[in-house]
Amino acid sequence: MTSPLQQKIKITGPSVVTANRTWDGIVVYRDGKRGWTPDLADAAIVRTADDARALLAESAADDVVAIGPYIAPVIVKDDGAIEPGNLRERIRRKGVTIDLPIPA
């Protein structure tokens, strides 16, 4: 399988790098301090393909803490708030769209 770093990177707007935390699998985002955060508000935002490639490379190198990093679109609101850029990422951030049999 082609490594994410070997794939052609094309972004159409502000983006983040997201992954799942290794020990428990929760959704995390690459922050601007070479670490991971579960809070999208603290994620590093990239706006060019070169920056996205660099952030993804740095994230993939940090294989112990988080796995499966990839670039995901986000929407940056006028007030600076960051929201996921598609349905999949909205579900990853906010959780399932159904009531769980046992409330979390």
Next chain:
Amino acid sequence: MYAYDEMDRTLVNERVSEFRDQVKRRLSGELTEDEFKMLRLMNGVYLQLHAYMLRVAIPYGTLSAPQLRKMAHVARKYDRGYGHFTTRQNIQFNWIKLSDLPDALEDLASVGIHAMQTSGNCVRNVTTDQWAGVAPGEVEDPRIWAELLRQYSTMHPEFTYLPRKFKIAITASDHDRAAIKVHDIGLRILNNEAGETGFEVLVGGGLGRTPFIGKVIKPFVHGRDILSYVESILRVYNQYGRRDNIYKARIKILVHELGIEKFAAEVEEEWQVTRESALQLDDEVVADIRARFRYPGYEALSDTPDELTAASADPQFTRWLKNSVAAHQQKGYAIVTLSLKPIGGPPGDATAEQMDAIADLAEKYSFGEIRVGHEQNLALPNVAKRDLPALWRQLDKLGLATPNVNLITDIIACPGLDYCSLANARAIPIAQELTRRFANHDLADMIGRLHINISGCINACGHHHVGHIGILGVEKNGEEFYQITIGGRADEGAVVGTLIGPAVPYDDVANVIEDIVESYLALRARPDELFVQTVERLGVEPFKERVYATR
């Protein structure tokens, strides 16, 4: 129930110890994810959208009460208090932490349950009719042969890295409840003219991106030769399967591209080498496996006990009786299906509390045995008819007596985009909305047998191709859309459904299904003509016209 021996227990326990070490090395960074991924997949551990998912095998869909209680324990201790029963006689835990997985697997191993070969390019959990051993008219208990295949294929070094995953299903009844025609190998047990047990062997069935109905490769393979014949199929597939293209790697593509005659010739040539080998089954070996299945000590009971007669005055009970209770091989007993499809609920989910309660009921009413079917329901296979009213009252309190088995709200659905990293669209909310639309049981009864199957992506875990109505989620410009097929079947008359037209948006799916059902009610030749029969008689055009006339 099958009685595992010390060798089985040792194998499962050693596997847990190995995996504990692998997880430890992964968490310390000694193993990279690339190195670890195959190891976790071989133990049923996937990474989903929000968390790891553990898929646990339920061989041939048979569980003991202690095993189900242990699943409840795992759900409660390591997950979020529930589990999800799948279309391949597995249970999935959706929120489990990698660091907890070795302990969870150790707890499951204490009752002989494991997650081996629930993922990876190997022979997966061998499935059967969930009514095996109790269904009237079956040739033989198919679990005997499923167990032989399980033992043969478990950790088989030659077939651990096949071109792609490989699924085998077995039935021994005329009515196929195991969907054998949409498996890589489908086996139908039958007797030859001499009264000997053997198999009709089908190959190359499957769903996913390119659905195919399995083709008969051999009309009769004697029971003693079944392992060598299956091995010959696996060897031909292992040699010629498309490892260069994941989308063309399943055996169905190979069979399609070679043609069944050429594929069969290759298998036959291979079989001449393997047939007289150690794989030939002695009668004693089969007898030994057969003897390890413990059957209940049935009593001589009446088919019309007073308790049943008295309860028949209650219309709610009689509705459930008609819908969820099936005939049994033994006089005075019945098979009871427990619907995991409550109105407005996610299909196939059971809480830890429900699992514990079902285990208690199984011990009280079903000789401690529970079955898991590919339609994502459970069954108690050995219920005395005199106990049916008491059982129904308790199931009703637990939310497990919805009288919708095989009706329009008995929907198969994959986890979809709410959980699955492969999905393009949600499946569960669609199912929930449809159950609300058709919540009226009188209406569902009037519609009759109608299977709706929903998949959140082309991988077709929700078996949409073979739903009487199939719903496939796709993504278009960032929005969820759904393709609708009709006329599919998964039984002995298996057929892939026909697409009726362009995909419809999320909010319109339930309206479309209502239109299709209304058309059927208007078009059916008589009240007992099933939906699939009407589609077979008239084709998709009348339904297509109705759905797209105003869209």
